Amino acid sequence: MNASRQMNSNQIRSMISIRFLRPGFDFWFSDHEHIRSPFPKNILETVEERTTSTFFEWIGGFREDELYAMEEKEIVEMFETILFNEAFKLVEDEDQQLSISYPFLPRLGDQVNHQPGGPGKVINRKAIATKENKTLMELTVFNHETEKTWQTCFELTA
Numbered sequence: 154m155n156a157s158r159q160m161n162s163n164q165i166r167s168m169i170s171i172r173f174l175r176p177g178f179d180f181w182f183s184d185h186e187h188i189r190s191p192f193p194k195n196i197l198e199t200v201e202e203r204t205t206s207t208f209f210e211w212i213g214g215f216r217e218d219e220l221y222a223m224e225e226k227e228i229v230e231m232f233e234t235i236l237f238n239e240a241f242k243l244v245e246d247e248d249q250q251l252s253i254s255y256p257f258l259p260r261l262g263d264q265v266n267h268q269p270g271g272p273g274k275v276i277n278r279k280a281i282a283t284k285e286n287k288t289l290m291e292l293t294v295f296n297h298e299t300e301k302t303w304q305t306c307f308e309l310t311a
Contacts, residue, residue, distance in 0.1 A: 165220065166209060169228070174205060177232050191256035196243040203239040208232055251280060251290075255309060259292060270303030271296050280309065 182190055182197055192200060211231060212220065240253050252260055259265055259275050266272040277293035288309045295302050 165212075165217075169209075169212065170205075173225075173228055173232055174208065177229070177236065178204075181233075181236060188257060189260075191252040192240050193244060193249055196240060200236065200240045200243055203243075204232070204236045207235045207239060211235065247280075248278065251278060255290070258290060258309075265292070265294055267294070267303075267305055270294060270305065271298065273297065273303070276302070281306070 178201055182192060182201075184190055208231070215223070237253055241250060244250055244253065248261055251258070259278070261275055261278065263275045264272065265275060273294035273296040275292055276295045277291075279291050281289045281291055283289060289306050290309050291304060291306045293302055293304050
């Protein structure tokens with residue numbers, strides 16, 4: 154976040170909002186070709202308010218010279234951490250929690266194709282803790298062609 158001149162706190166907040174917060178919210182709150190928003194529409198306003206507040210509390214803990222020395226990547230990573238943590242607090246449904254925790258994984262209703270089960274639609278998913286302290290995602294899929302369900306399981310990594 155290098156800047157050539159000193160700014161007051163309102164200018165810093167405004168610049169951070171324009172460069173990081175607004176683009177971050179715009180990205181994560183909308184669908185894109187390679188990713189869908191993991192956030193339910195009914196929490197968007199609240200999660201934005203809480204994320205903004207918490208993010209500026211975090212920023213407020215730095216001296217001005219520390220902010221200027223900070224890499225953009227660090228700011229973006231902290232924004233996303235706060236965003237996902239705040240969103241997780243607002244949903245109670247296990248499936249919504251899974252979408253927020255693992256936004257790139259298949260969701261209920263998604264079409265998948267896995268051998269030997271074949272093509273189908275995800276009708277159930279859940280996280281399972283193992284004795285080895287691993288977390289697995291179990292998907293149940295309904296194959297419309299055979300009218301049978303099949304399951305697959307894979308390890309979730311953070």
